[in-house]
Amino acid sequence: MSHDALRAALHRLHLELPKNGLVTWTSGNISARVPDGLLIKPSGVSFEDLTPEGMVHTDLDARVLDADLSPSSDTATHAYIYRHLPEVGGIVHTHSPYATAWAANAREIPCVLTAQADEFGGPIPCGDFALIGGEQIGAEVVRALRGHRSPAVILKSHGVFTLGPTPHKALKAAVMVEDVARTVWLAYQLAAASGGSVATIEPADIDRLYDRYQNVYGQRAGSRE
Numbered sequence: 001m002s003h004d005a006l007r008a009a010l011h012r013l014h015l016e017l018p019k020n021g022l023v024t025w026t027s028g029n030i031s032a033r034v035p036d037g038l039l040i041k042p043s044g045v046s047f048e049d050l051t052p053e054g055m056v057h058t059d060l061d062a063r064v065l066d067a068d069l070s071p072s073s074d075t076a077t078h079a080y081i082y083r084h085l086p087e088v089g090g091i092v093h094t095h096s097p098y099a100t101a102w103a104a105n106a107r108e109i110p111c112v113l114t115a116q117a118d119e120f121g122g123p124i125p126c127g128d129f130a131l132i133g134g135e136q137i138g139a140e141v142v143r144a145l146r147g148h149r150s151p152a153v154i155l156k157s158h159g160v161f162t163l164g165p166t167p168h169k170a171l172k173a174a175v176m177v178e179d180v181a182r183t184v185w186l187a188y189q190l191a192a193a194s195g196g197s198v199a200t201i202e203p204a205d206i207d208r209l210y211d212r213y214q215n216v217y218g219q220r221a222g223s224r225e
Helices: 003-019 075-084 097-104 114-120 136-145 167-194 203-215
Strands: 029-034 037-040 056-058 090-094 152-155 159-164
Touching (some): 003 029, 003 037, 003 167, 029 167, 037 075, 056 075, 075 090, 075 136, 075 159, 090 167, 097 152, 097 159, 097 167, 114 167, 114 203, 136 159, 152 167, 159 167
Antiparallel strands (some): 037 056, 090 159, 152 159
């Protein structure tokens, strides 16, 4: 995909963040890997004012290459992740409320839903606290996701990062994180009100659900109705 086409696609994907209730005001961002670096949302620009041309092009050391606008304050985080996880082609960062509430409690989101087993392959991990502005958050994202099938991590007292081979798949994960976080929170409230508990899914069943969703569900090349 050309830079111009990718800028247009990235602009469209950013509009999905407020549409799905994942961000407020100017918070949150999406980036895409390009051969010589990354494209990312400009800092402090509202979603309604974003343009394809306004997406900022930086190298993988977060140095601006060809833009008049300053890049997101999370650019160093994205750049670090791309440098250390070469399979990642897109990154989404949000402060979506239910997922961030779990992060504020420094708690992973336990796997109690088949939809969560499908998409995330188990609990959604919670990483440690890291300061904004440098590479510390990127390092914590990479550390927390090592050995996990999850394309998502919540960071203590901060928010959500989701990764994917494309920005579109990273966005899907961000939408699903918030949906799962909300439903699991509601399940725990119901359990607390009735004096019961919420049962997690057995690891072997998580494995089966994840394999089915990742390798069987949906349309496949050469499949027939």
